[in-house]
Amino acid sequence: MSPPEWRSKVRIFCACQVLQENPAPNNTDESDAPYGHIPSTLMKPWALHKLEYLYFCDHCKSTKCKQCVTQEVISRFCPSCLYEVTESSARASSNKCLRNCLQCPECGSSVVASSEGDTYKLNCNYCSWKNDPKLKLNKKVAIGLQVFNLYKENEGSYSRFEQIRGSVNSSLPKPVTSSLTTFRMNTNTKQHFEPFPEPIIRVIGSTDAHEIVLPKLVELRGKTSKRCKVCRRSLTKPDPRPSSIKFRNKSLAFNFLPSLFIEKPKNVPSIQNPLVTSSITSGQTFMLTITNSLPSKIQLNISTSQSLVTLIAPQVEIGPNSDSWDEESLIQAVPFSHISRQTNVTRRVFMEKERPNPSSTMSGIHDKGPNWVTVPIEISTLNGNIDTSLDIPLFLSISYEESVDEVEHVTKPSSSKLVRIGVWYVLTIHGLDGIIANNPEDL
Amino acid sequence: MVKPDEDEHGSGPSQKQEAAGNSAIRNNTVNSKKTQSAAQLAAKRARGSQQQKQNSEYIETESGNRISRKSAIQGSRYIVLGGKSLIEHNAVLRGDLHRPDSNGPVIAIGRYTILGAKCSITPPLKSETRYPVKIGSYVHIGENTSIQAASIGSHVYIGNNCDIGKFAIIKEAVVIEDNTVIPPFTVISSFSKVSGSPAKLVEELPESADDVIELYTRRLYAGIDVGILPFLEAD
Incomplete structure (x- = not known):
């Protein structure tokens, strides 16, 4: 029997429903208030969204899903x-x-x-x-x-x-x-x-x-602008012309939040150590690649509420994302394991790449690039008790310096302020039993 | 009733490019087409040396088009490639089906366009006359897909085994799922995800669609394993 197909997906939790349940967090609780506990709706499918479908309110510094934006029809067309x-x-x-x-x-x-x-x-x-x-x-x-x-x-x-x-x-x-x-x-x-x-x-x-x-x-279709329900600021505003796909402004989570990618371990049954007795938990190391989408350097604190998961490097620093989408920057922006076809550019980038020095290996980082890091995460499971799929909630506390020089009345033009945002990601891995499962013929 | 020529304005491969840039690209590709045979010879000579096997399966033109040696491009005089496009094995481009009275291009393709293996692009036929096909930039065409469209806008993802009927107009930022049949003369408007036979709107795409598809095609061209397009991922 062939092992089930390995699949992973990443969803981002939108806290809008939680905030509606507790509308006024006490001021005494300070900034940790909404994040101090695991939200009750964290694993609800309707609260989890793909990164590409979320908006980001730069004023509230929070994600906005379709349920927590107000829509206004800008134009109607056939x-x-x-x-x-x-x-x-x-x-x-x-x-x-x-x-x-x-x-x-x-x-x-x-x-x-x-x-x-x-x-x-x-x-x-x-x-x-x-x-x-x-x-x-x-x-x-x-x-x-x-x-x-x-x-x-x-x-x-x-x-x-x-x-x-x-x-x-x-x-x-x-x-x-x-x-x-x-x-x-x-x-x-x-x-x-x-x-x-x-x-x-x-x-x-x-x-x-x-x-x-x-x-x-034929039913007409409409173009809608989206506003944050909390602060009423505009998130997206399309050009009203039907054949145009331009936007006056677009504030998408895709351009703010880091993107996560979890990779199947290369050597499939590796931690199945014959010396490990069956009563001891055995695990498998997965590679989690985190890519920064912001134009500034970010500090990340990663934590999880899933007891089967161990994060080897819970604190990482990721460099800024370059705005250019040319071939070379795109290749630099992914680990080499993601290159499927060698070209002259991939070979040149590979040759010129900085190798991680031993000190960074000490910090638990497996590999890093200009705007990404790959950190190992260990998923342990009791032998013989492996679920086919596993949900891993990860809380990412992101802090970065944001320049405030666009505000005109600021005296120092180069001043910046520290921004801290916290987002729950849920990684779901399917076909886990095919990877961790004991392969009797191999042992 | 929609005439195929009714809304040619605003679509087409060069909408995002300036007019000057467009003519430059056209010149560039005409040149690159002329030098293709020279490049082919040079590549053949180099093949014996240090060229890796995988790389020699593709010809890279001056404007960065990576064309499989196994692709079937016919009538290349009548095909314009904007540069940085990737043409996979056994892709068929019927540039030979042009109007005998015109020397203009019959297949015009923008930049960063990925033509998957065994796909075919055929200029549509109406009353014994062939009409040109315009394909924009950042377009992904899946394997085994056949295209007879009048125009395909920029930022379009077309899956595998699709059939795009003759004179169909696909606007910008559209996702067409695998195995979709788009009937002739159909117009697919922007930010649509369509599926089925005949194609039906299944979802309105979010505002990120054009950026996501552009990044997807740029990564594919660069040789990065992109996986599945986020809009096609199962929930």
Whole structure:
């Protein structure tokens, strides 16, 4: 049996829910107050986020997740034709694009309109859906608007109440309907009914109860700016134009907090020492690489609440991150174990690299570079009692000097202040049993 | 109904580059294309000496394009590479499918673009005419993916085994998961993560998406083991 695949992930804890539980930490508790204990929600999946999804409020010096920012819609646009729609017309159109953008009612792909006589023929780009020939579209009016009007005409007889009642409880007595207004109730939409009518209409003015499946209208999308809920300062503000991906400001955790990477030990069953008796805990040393994202030098204090984990170097200093993303700086910014393809640049960086001197090896640091360190962490486990996955909460206390010269009224332009922030990271390792597991044939 | 030419403005490979820089890049690549055969000869000569085996599988042009010797680039006269792109083994670029009446490039690719093994880029065909493909900078195209798009913006990640239908427009900062089929003439707007067949929006990407994808492609080009893109990691 092959060992389970090794996987690791890193999540960052956002303390917003904890702070809401205890809104006013006593001033007597000093700065350690929110961090003096292990937060009750630390291992809750909804409180853990990937680094790339978090914001960072530079004023509060804390991470902000989607739940603790306020969003404000900056602009609305159609994701298909990228036309910007004003707020009032978006409201009038139930947030649908009323130009020529349509979606297939069967598969949701875009629908292409082609001219056929005095009307349009609609064809799905993906499946074989075609519009009913009884659906006559006027060439002088935008197709989206015509379809929208058909939906609106249909809405009166097909009340929202009936739709909700049909979706929520089918055991309720059926709505009294005449034979002419029989609308097919799609059983698939019971789980998520849409506040917009079903894409089926009765042909207006015809005597028989003929049903036509209308194409769907494209939902508008919005660009939103994010603000910190605590201090109301702006975290991100996008350019309102639909095709632009620029931002006026972007305050992301990605650019503030160190990133962590845990590596599988190279020599797989190494600590399985035959001399160690089975009653004694045995362990495995993993390599944890911490990369600084800030442009200044940081001091790190790492601690863990996981008793199976021993940190060999709990205090490290990491150099500043260079802002340049050229090839050489990127290669310098990772350990050599991360290089998968040798180029002339990787070889040159390897040759020019400073080797860690013996004194730094004494401090427990395995390897270091301009803006990263690799420290060993030992995961010990009782033999025969190995879980497949292990969560390792790590508390990183980060302190760095922040220059305050951007504040105009400061007398000394080069003055700086010490900033201390504390963040909980949760490392999760899957397939641990495949690494630590005793390989009987090897012993 | 979306015409493929409707929103060409604002997209394309050179949006992030200044106009002057763009023309310089174009000249640079045309030159590098001309010198490619010379570089090939030089590399062949050097192969016997101290060149490592792994390195000799790629040709590096003056503008830093690393092109696999096993890639199938056809009609290189009609292909423009912005530099620092990485073309893997058996990648197919059909520059030969150009318009006979035009000498302009039919495949234009920006900087730091990674073309995975066995992917193919084919100019789309409409009423017996081929139309050019524009691919921006910091674009990752996965293995076995076939592309017939009209344009792919910058900061785009396309996974393995995808099918990008003809005249599709993929805007900037988009992630396309593995095995996705994008139907013809589809527009994928910025900060979308799409998946499935046909492609559906599964997530709106966070504001970090463009930076994360840029760093990812730059690291891939530099030969760094980047692992899985954070937006594709399972929860």
